[in-house]
Amino acid sequence: MTVPGGDAPTDLLFCYRHPNRPTGVRCTRCERPICPECMIPASVGFQCPECVTQGRRSTRMARTVYGGQIRPGSRVAMVTQVLIALNIAMFVITSVGGGLSIAGDNQSHVFYRLALVPAAVGHGQWYRLLTAMFMHVNVLHIAFNMYALYIIGPPLEAALGRSRFIVLYLLAGLGGSVLSAALGPTLETAAGASGAIFGLFGAFYLAARHQRLETGGIVATIVLNLVFTFSFSGVIDWRAHVGGLITGAAVMAVLAYAPTGPRRATLQVAGVAAVAVIVAAVGYAGARHADHNCPILQSRNGVPQACYEIVQ
Numbered sequence: 629m630t631v632p633g634g635d636a637p638t639d640l641l642f643c644y645r646h647p648n649r650p651t652g653v654r655c656t657r658c659e660r661p662i663c664p665e666c667m668i669p670a671s672v673g674f675q676c677p678e679c680v681t682q683g684r685r686s687t688r689m690a691r692t693v694y695g696g697q698i699r700p701g702s703r704v705a706m707v708t709q710v711l712i713a714l715n716i717a718m719f720v721i722t723s724v725g726g727g728l729s730i731a732g733d734n735q736s737h738v739f740y741r742l743a744l745v746p747a748a749v750g751h752g753q754w755y756r757l758l759t760a761m762f763m764h765v766n767v768l769h770i771a772f773n774m775y776a777l778y779i780i781g782p783p784l785e786a787a788l789g790r791s792r793f794i795v796l797y798l799l800a801g802l803g804g805s806v807l808s809a810a811l812g813p814t815l816e817t818a819a820g821a822s823g824a825i826f827g828l829f830g831a832f833y834l835a836a837r838h839q840r841l842e843t844g845g846i847v848a849t850i851v852l853n854l855v856f857t858f859s860f861s862g863v864i865d866w867r868a869h870v871g872g873l874i875t876g877a878a879v880m881a882v883l884a885y886a887p888t889g890p891r892r893a894t895l896q897v898a899g900v901a902a903v904a905v906i907v908a909a910v911g912y913a914g915a916r917h918a919d920h921n922c923p924i925l926q927s928r929n930g931v932p933q934a935c936y937e938i939v940q
Contacts, residue, residue: 696789800827
């Protein structure tokens with residue numbers, strides 16, 4: 629049988645998206661004819677673009693054990709790698725002009741402008757609470773911290789997802805900085821990612837307990853590091869370590885024990901926000917305390933100056 633006025637058979641199919649293109653293939657879902665340009669390979673046969681888009685909308689996003697998104701094809705432990713690279717980059721930058729020291733102190737002016745000094749924080753330089761997390765005094769200091777982050781970061785990032793891991797790391801680091809500013813000597817300089825690292829230690833322990841895994845290894849790690857910290861409290865800021873450990877454990881407790889269900893993410897956000905508010909409150913109280921206790925000192929030229937002016 630032929631079409632009147634032509635030779636084409638009446639059962640010839642044409643692509644529904646390109647009516648002038650003949651085809652012999654139908655979409656396996658909607659059975660509309662599709663040309664080679666519109667064919668998208670499926671597990672069985674081919675599908676049209678509209679059916680593929682609709683299928684993606686109805687497919688639930690893969691989630692980590694604590695609700696984080698799993699992006700197909702994304703690089704494993706990307707956030708951990710970025711944090712390590714950022715710490716190393718800042719160490720190189722702050723070492724310029726101050727000399728690259730293996731075990732001594734960083735003498736760079738940039739380092740002292742970004743490190744944590746309670747007097748400076750009390751006088752309004754709040755940024756130091758954050759920037760101090762990326763400052764390190766020497767090669768041994770950054771090597772130890774980055775090795776710990778390299779070991780413990782990837783499994784936590786895999787369990788939490790990128791966004792939750794970033795929040796955990798930064799909030800734990802801020803918790804350490806806040807306690808250091810609140811309780812540390814007014815003019816003492818503190819720096820390092822140790823507060824954030826201890827926060828990851830605390831989070832790892834809570835995650836292992838929540839999943840009923842062996843916790844002996846992480847408990848031993850935390851205890852040994854605390855013993856080392858307090859054994860050398862004259863040169864190690866124990867306040868940052870303890871503050872980071874407590875904050876990291878608190879954040880992980882919220883993320884791990886929030887009830888599962890459609891409101892899980894909302895409850896996690898609310899809980900983490902509550903932890904952030906507490907950290908901010910302690911930070912404010914600590915800054916006021918440091919500013920109140922900022923003594924009048926003598927500068928080198930004999931002119932009296934407040935201590936926060938000395939650290940400029």
